[in-house]
Amino acid sequence: MSAKLDTYRNAAAVRNRLLTYVSLALLAIFLYIADAFGTEYEIRILINCAIFIALAVSYNLINGVTGQFSLAPNAFAAVGAYTSALLTMSPLEKQLSFIIEPVIWPLSVIHTPFLVSLIIAGLVTAFMGFLMGFPVFRVRGDYLAIVTLGFGEVVRVIANNTQSITNGPLGLKGIANHTDIAWSWGFAVFTVFFVVRLVRSSYGLALKAIRYDESAAEAVGIDAFWHKMFAFILSAFFGGIGGGLLAHLITTISPNLFTFFLTFNLLIIIVLGGLGSTTGAVIAAVAVTIGSELLRFFEEPMNIGGIHIPGIPGMRMVIFSFLLVILMIYARRGLMGTDEFSWQRAIDFLRRYKKGNPE
Amino acid sequence: MTFFACENLTMRFGGLTAVSEFNLSLNEGEIVGLIGPNGAGKTTVFNMIAGYYRPSEGKIIFKKRRLDGMKANRINKLGVARTFQNIRLFSELSVVENVLIAHHGHLKSSFIEAVLRTPRYRKEEDGIREHALNLLKEVGLAESADDQSGSLPYGKQRRLEIARALATRPKLLLLDEPAAGMNPSETMELLELLLRLRKEYGLTLFVIEHDMKFIMRICERMKVLDYGITIAEGTPSEIQKDPRVIEAYLGEV
Numbered sequence: 020m021s022a023k024l025d026t027y028r029n030a031a032a033v034r035n036r037l038l039t040y041v042s043l044a045l046l047a048i049f050l051y052i053a054d055a056f057g058t059e060y061e062i063r064i065l066i067n068c069a070i071f072i073a074l075a076v077s078y079n080l081i082n083g084v085t086g087q088f089s090l091a092p093n094a095f096a097a098v099g100a101y102t103s104a105l106l107t108m109s110p111l112e113k114q115l116s117f118i119i120e121p122v123i124w125p126l127s128v129i130h131t132p133f134l135v136s137l138i139i140a141g142l143v144t145a146f147m148g149f150l151m152g153f154p155v156f157r158v159r160g161d162y163l164a165i166v167t168l169g170f171g172e173v174v175r176v177i178a179n180n181t182q183s184i185t186n187g188p189l190g191l192k193g194i195a196n197h198t199d200i201a202w203s204w205g206f207a208v209f210t211v212f213f214v215v216r217l218v219r220s221s222y223g224l225a226l227k228a229i230r231y232d233e234s235a236a237e238a239v240g241i242d243a244f245w246h247k248m249f250a251f252i253l254s255a256f257f258g259g260i261g262g263g264l265l266a267h268l269i270t271t272i273s274p275n276l277f278t279f280f281l282t283f284n285l286l287i288i289i290v291l292g293g294l295g296s297t298t299g300a301v302i303a304a305v306a307v308t309i310g311s312e313l314l315r316f317f318e319e320p321m322n323i324g325g326i327h328i329p330g331i332p333g334m335r336m337v338i339f340s341f342l343l344v345i346l347m348i349y350a351r352r353g354l355m356g357t358d359e360f361s362w363q364r365a366i367d368f369l370r371r372y373k374k375g376n377p378e
Numbered sequence: 379m380t381f382f383a384c385e386n387l388t389m390r391f392g393g394l395t396a397v398s399e400f401n402l403s404l405n406e407g408e409i410v411g412l413i414g415p416n417g418a419g420k421t422t423v424f425n426m427i428a429g430y431y432r433p434s435e436g437k438i439i440f441k442k443r444r445l446d447g448m449k450a451n452r453i454n455k456l457g458v459a460r461t462f463q464n465i466r467l468f469s470e471l472s473v474v475e476n477v478l479i480a481h482h483g484h485l486k487s488s489f490i491e492a493v494l495r496t497p498r499y500r501k502e503e504d505g506i507r508e509h510a511l512n513l514l515k516e517v518g519l520a521e522s523a524d525d526q527s528g529s530l531p532y533g534k535q536r537r538l539e540i541a542r543a544l545a546t547r548p549k550l551l552l553l554d555e556p557a558a559g560m561n562p563s564e565t566m567e568l569l570e571l572l573l574r575l576r577k578e579y580g581l582t583l584f585v586i587e588h589d590m591k592f593i594m595r596i597c598e599r600m601k602v603l604d605y606g607i608t609i610a611e612g613t614p615s616e617i618q619k620d621p622r623v624i625e626a627y628l629g630e631v
Contacts, residue, residue, distance in 0.1 A: 213493055220492035221503065224475060225482040228468055235466040237450040238428065238459070240483025240546045244449075249489070357470070 035362040043208070054200045062200060063268075064312055069203035070264050071304040073210040075288040076297055077257030080214055082286075083295035083357075084223065085250040086230030088160065091151065091167040092258050092285050094174040097277035098147050099140040099259030100266035101178065101185055104194045105129075106136035107267065112193055119189070120182040133197045137206075137263045144259025145252045152248040159233075171279060178274035190273025191266075198268035206264060210257050215297055215359075217253075226250055230295070291346060293353030298360040303353070314338055380439065381406040381582060382550055387436035387446075389422050389606075396422045397606040400436070402584075404550070409576065409583040411593045411600035413617075415626055419606040420586045421463055424552050427584075428460045429453040440550065455483050459548035461539045463555045463586070469528025473519055473538055476527050477510040480545035513541045516578075517571060533564040537571070544575065550582045557589045565592050572596060594618070602626065 053065055078092045105113070105126050113122045121127065131139065155166050178185045185191070217223055225246050228236035233243050266272045288307050292299025314335035321328050380403050387400040397419040404410055412420050425431045427438055429450035438445040445453050454460075468476050485506075487499040514520045517537040522530060527538060536556055543551060556572070557565045569592060575581060587593040593600065594614040602610040602617060604626040610617055617623055 216493040216495065217489060220489070220495075220499075221478070221482050221485050221487075221506070222489045222492050224471075224479045227471065228479045228482075231468040231470055232466050234430065234450070235462070235468065236479070238454060238462070238466075239480035239542060240451050240454040241479070242449075242451045242483075 031363065038362045046204075046208075050200050050204055064309060065200060066198060066203040066268055068305050068308045069200075069207040070198075070261050070268070071285075071288065071308050072207040072301050073203075073257060073264075074261040075285055075292070075300040075304040076207075076210050076214050077254045077261070078285045079289045079292070079295070079297060079300040080218075080226075080257075081247075081250045081254040083289055083293075083300070084218055084230065085226040085247060086295075087156075087247055087251070088164040089155070089167045089251065089254070090164050090279070090282050090286070091148075091155075091170050092254070093277045093279060093281040094151075094167075094171040095144050095148065095255045095258030096262030096265060096281060097174050097178060097274070098144045099262030100272050100277065101191070102143045102259070103133075103136040103140035103263030104191045104266045104272060105184075106131045106139060107133055107195055107197070108191065108193070116189075116192060117183070117186050119187065122186075123183045126184065133195075133202075133267070137260050140263040141256045141260040144262070145256035148252045148255025149248065151255075152251050155251070156244055156247050168279070171277075171282060175274045175277060178277075185274070188274060190271060190276075192271045194266055194270045194272065196267060196270050198264045203264055203268075206260060211297065211301060213257075218297060222246075222249075227295075287343065289353075291343070291353055293355035293357060295357040296353070296355035296359060298358070299353050299355030302355070310342075311335060311339060380404075381441065382584075383437075383439045384423075384427070385437040385439070387423065387426060387438065388434050389419070389426055389431055390434040395606055397426070397603070400603075400606075400608060402601065404582055404584065406549075406582055407576070407580065408599070409572075409585065409597050411597035411614075412584065412586045412603065413588070413590075413593060413600060414603035414609075417605075418603040418626075420603055421554060422606075423603070424460060424554055424586065427453075428458065428552060451483065454546050454548070457547065457549040458552065459543035459546045459550070460552040461536075461543050461554055461556060463558070465532075465535050465539055467527045467535055467538060467542070469526070471527060472524050473527045473530065474507075474510055474514065474523040476538060476542050477513055477545045478506060480542045481506040481510065483546060510545060513544055514538075516544075516575070517541045532559050533561075533568075536560065536568070540571075540575075544579065548581065550584065553583060553585045553587075555586055555588060557587055557592045560589075565589060568592075569596055 050065065054062060057065070074092060074096065081087050081089050106129060108116070109130050110128055113127060151170055155163060158166060179188050181187070225236065225241045228239070228241055229243050229246055237243050269276070284307070288303045289300050291307065292301070292303030317334045317338055318330050318332055320330040382404040384400055384402040387397060388395065389397040400423055412423065414420055422431065426433045427445065429445065429448050429452070433446050436446065440456060440458060443456065445456070445458070468479065485502065487496070487502050491499040511520065511523060514523055517540060519534060519538055519541065522534065527535065530538060540556065557568055560568060572583065573596070576583060585593065585596065597614055599613060600611065600617055601608055602623050609622045609626060610620045612620070
């Protein structure tokens with residue numbers, strides 16, 4: 020009986036793994052075709068989707084899974100973007116860019132390949148997350164949100180004022196355009212894989228325990244402080260690499276690129292997807308990235324029943340906010356709540372649907 | 379060697395002294411009760427022992443180690459587990475997940491191994507799962523393993539909290555009103571369960587309880603707190619006759 024159950028479980032596991040590989044292959048084929056035949060605009064949206072998937076999924080690890088309301092992802096992205104850009108720019112490019120004050124010594128000579136730069140960007144950001152974590156996790160809830168919000172501003176102000184490191188308000192220009200479909204989606208898939216595996220493991224359970232009841236988690240031997248640090252540092256690592264990819268997509272970065280608006284966008288994504296759900300974060304990242312492009316339609320001039328409406332810049336954000344309000348009224352827990360996608364669930368759902376008996 | 383001792387434990391909140399000069403010494407394997415009227419400071423004693431409050435004065439010694447001032451999770455790892463007066467399960471998670479979580483403090487694999495699902499990690503995870511299911515069987519919750527823990531009836535939630543505490547492999551278990559809200563037959567089941575668990579796991583129990591029938595039957599010794607002051611201690615039959623205890627509970631006669 021139990022042996023039978025075991026073989027059944029194993030068969031299901033093999034099937035699920037196959038389904039995962041097949042869908043990854045389909046995704047790869049789709050991306051390959053899109054890369055070959057898509058317009059530059061379409062490709063750019065796809066790359067943005069991938070970067071926002073990675074940023075949202077890693078942000079969700081600290082905000083959703085661990086339940087610590089951090090508002091720092093823009094700080095992480097900024098640090099990652101600057102670190103990686105300063106590493107991939109050649110010494111000559113840096114010399115030409117830094118016109119007010121020359122770039123300081125080690126940075127003036129270091130020049131590393133893209134992959135190495137991204138990894139270093141991730142590590143530097145993770146280290147910053149580690150340092151930030153000490154003051155941040157002395158407080159909880161709203162206070163934690165305010166402290167992390169403050170750090171976001173601190174990073175921006177530092178970037179503006181350290182002329183010889185970040186080139187100040189002039190920003191960095193002429194960063195090589197390395198970020199393509201392969202880099203961005205490769206990173207997105209890696210991030211999702213890592214986070215999903217982590218959340219399913221004992222570590223993920225510990226993080227959830229902290230989210231649900233921190234005191235009870237400590238009562239069963241979980242070091243709440245270091246686990247929060249752990250989630251925060253990981254989130255910083257992925258956020259830093261995401262920022263690095265953004266920098267090598269936009270090719271020009273300045274301190275004002277990483278304002279609270281970026282955090283706000285990510286927050287919308289993870290709340291929309293359902294705080295704590297990686298699946299939700301992925302779906303919402305794609306939906307918001309593509310959706311906000313589709314909504315550009317509302318900024319064009321149009322004729323309705325003979326009345327000419329001139330294009331209003333920013334109109335899409337109004338409509339976007341409106342849609343969000345509706346969503347939050349009717350689906351307060353987001354699209355997925357705290358649920359995750361699994362093949363078993365999808366198959367069960369399809370079976371029930373086939374029988375003409377959904378739910 | 380004393381197994382566990384509190385020496386002159388005092389807790390002050392501003393001007394209020396919640397517990398004053400509390401002394402206790404437990405031998406290994408003993409069951410000792412702590413009773414007293416509401417607000418007497420019983421849970422405060424637990425919170426000090428379990429690391430939730432830092433005592434204003436006094437020492438807590440467990441197996442020659444000072445526990446006072448240590449963080450709650452470290453105290454748990456050293457072998458002191460607790461349950462809560464107002465059940466604090468991770469109610470959104472399943473029954474078995476609640477017990478699995480409690481193994482995390484002793485997990486040896488790193489997060490990298492967990493993400494890569496290395497053979498060592500998988501073996502450890504299988505072991506933890508088996509242990510968790512055994513504990514559920516022990517407390518009679520094997521059938522509910524996959525149910526949402528918050529949806530369990532009250533008595534079962536109490537037992538799940540005990541299973542979760544046991545999963546951390548304690549030597550000393552602090553139970554804060556384990557029989558609260560239980561009917562008489564559930565209370566008797568709990569009594570048998572606790573006696574069995576003590577034997578099986580070599581536990582020492584320190585129990586807060588209002589149910590006098592229960593506490594008089596389970597404890598070998600007990601202490602009585604009133605307004606943070608220890609007013610009596612002794613065997614259950616001695617306590618029952620003690621005039622100060624009767625006064626504390628019933629008022630001056």
